[in-house]
Amino acid sequence: MADFDYDLFVIGGGSGGVRAARVAAATGAKVALAEDNRMGGTCVIRGCVPKKLMVFASSYREGFSDARAYGWEVQDGAFHWDVFRDHLHKELDRLEQVYRNLLDGSGVEIFDSRARLADAHTIQFGNGVTKTAKHILVATGGHPVKPDMPNAHLGIVSDDIFNLDTLPKSILIVGGGYIACEFACIMAGLGVEVTQFYRGAQILRGFDDEARGLIAEMMRAQGIDLHTGTNIVDMKPAAADAQDAQKVIPTGSDAAMGADVKQMQALQDDVNGDVEGGPIWVKSTNGREGVFDQVLFATGRAPNTIDMGLEEAGIEVGRRGEVVVDEYSQTAVPSVYAIGDVTNRVNLTPVAIREGMAFVETVFNGNPTPIDHDLIPSAVFTQPEYGTVGLTEEAAREQEEIEVYCTSFRPMQTAFAGKPGRVLMKLIVSKKTRKILGCHIVAPGAGEMIQLAGIAVKMGATKEDFDRTVAVHPTMSEEIVTMREPMRTA
Structure with a gap:
């Protein structure tokens, strides 16, 4: 039997990967984990946790008027984004350290490095160093994507919201899924003028029609300028020299082919200054034109599988970039498993955690446990x-x-x-x-x-x-x- 450096190597330090590593280590297995960003993954650092804290922050605005109706003598307060943002970052730093401490306490060896598969049992780090493992678990999650259109780089994605230097006075949110709708409500609650475009007939596609209809009604009642059946057809810097920018940067599909993306970005930045601070002109399919301080694209997410060495190792990757697995989270390569958003099954943090626990039960406890994706609240x-x-x-x-x-x-x-x-x-x-x-x-x-x-x-x-x-x-x-x-x- 071959000797390996580890019984299990986990690629990805999000909620699912960390839970799997810790539970596997508790069985006596020798476990390591690699994360190239911040420990905690999307949920803790760039998703659920900071978003929910922003929900709390935004909900206080209505509380002032409610309090007056109940007899309290209170005045509307002013929201200070920089105070909240700095406190938020301190809390995320604290939570990241909690995750590291949990791994350390479980005996899991941590590598702060990007890792990819070299073969079915070998992991290669960014510096070329390799390690071997009997089992490899891919838990790299996903990332937000911008639409394929000219000047899409002027917009931001959900990851960027938590790092804004200033709160915009106006924002256009493009998308109608839960992330788009949540941030529309958050920003409106913080006093931002919110416009939302969604190309479909109604927001929250896939959810109950009656529920999504009521939510759309309540969002409009909050002052959100929600337009369904609407999408962006053109966007560019709203600065006076925007026309010059358009001449400098190729925007047509033919011109864009073979263009150096970094060079295009640098040219745009030279013309328009800091992208985050520049107003953006937008034209929509309904003929509307407007200028916004920010444009947030909440138009979808993609699994983190690019340059992971998966296909070279014989692992099947689906047409959306997801790792294809069976009901036990096993790939076509018996030694390699995958859990969480990278598999694009049910992209929820508690589901990734459950998948991680089922993986350990199957592989390290000898109790084959299929994933139960039925009736998930x-x-x-x-x-x-x-x-x-x-x-x-x-x-x-x-x-x-x-x-x-x-x-x-x-x-x-x-x-x-x-x-x-x-x-x-x-x-x-x-x-x-x-x-x-x-x-x-x-x-x-x-x-x-x-x-x-x-x-x-x-x-x-x-x-x-x-x-x-x-x-x-x-x-x-x-x-x-x-x-x-x-x-x-x-």
Whole structure:
């Protein structure tokens, strides 16, 4: 039997990779992990955690007027981006150190370096040094991508939001997925003038139609200038010498072929100064023209598989760049596994963690454990939030006959303050089995509610199980167990 430097080498220090490394080390395995950026990955450093802290920051704006409605004598405050940003970075530094300490405490050897596969058992670092491992786990995650269009480099992506020197006065957000909608609500809450373009007919494609419709309505009520069926057709610096910039930089597809991207970027920077600080002129498909301090592209993400040596090692990579794996997260090369966003299965942090734990159970504990991707609760941190588990109404009625229980109302807390906001509680029920096929909540705190509702749905609870549960009064969530008659059947 061949000797290896490690029993397991993990490439990627995000939540999934770190959990897998730690749990594998606990079995007595010799484990190493390489990360070329910051420990904690997208979720901790560039995603879930900083985004949720921005959600909290943005939610206080409405709190001032709400407090006055409840008899408090308070004045609207001013938001200081630099104070928040600096505090945010300190918190992310702290969390990164927590992750490092967890790995150190578990006996995992850390390499602060880019790593790629040299073959089925060999990892090569950026400096050319190689290490061998009996098993390799690829957990490199994904990254946001900009659209393929002229001057797209003038815009930013979600990773950049947390590092802005100043908060823009106006921003155009391009996209209609959960990242675009979350940041639209965040920026509006921080006092930024927000415009949002989405090329589809309605935001949040793939989610329940009734829920996404209510969220779009509430976003517009917050002052977000939301345009569906709309996309960018042209963008350029709004500076007076923008026409000169267009002459210097080739923008047509033929001219761009073979052009040096770095040289183009340098030319643009010379003409327009710092990209972050320059206003951007945009023309859209609906004929609208406008100038924005920032353009945020939230138009998709791609797996981090470029120049990883995967295909050379015999590992199949899908057409979206994802690592192709089986139900045990194993690739076509038996010694190599992959988990998390790099596999483009269900791109959620808790799912990556579960996949990492199932990998360890399969490989190091001798207990083959397939991944369970069924009935995963999730939340969209718009304002109000959207919590969901199970099937949408549209998907469920394609599958079988259903009953839909639904109610929408003004919640007590904000109704008292004279706010027009509404919430939604919705259950999708199988006519045949009476099981809850889907639960959808649009309300403040929906993420917290759906975590608990998700337990019941995962256990196979029926509508009658919900009906037998005594309501907690007065709460918004009590409506989930008090709806007696279906709104419609399908």
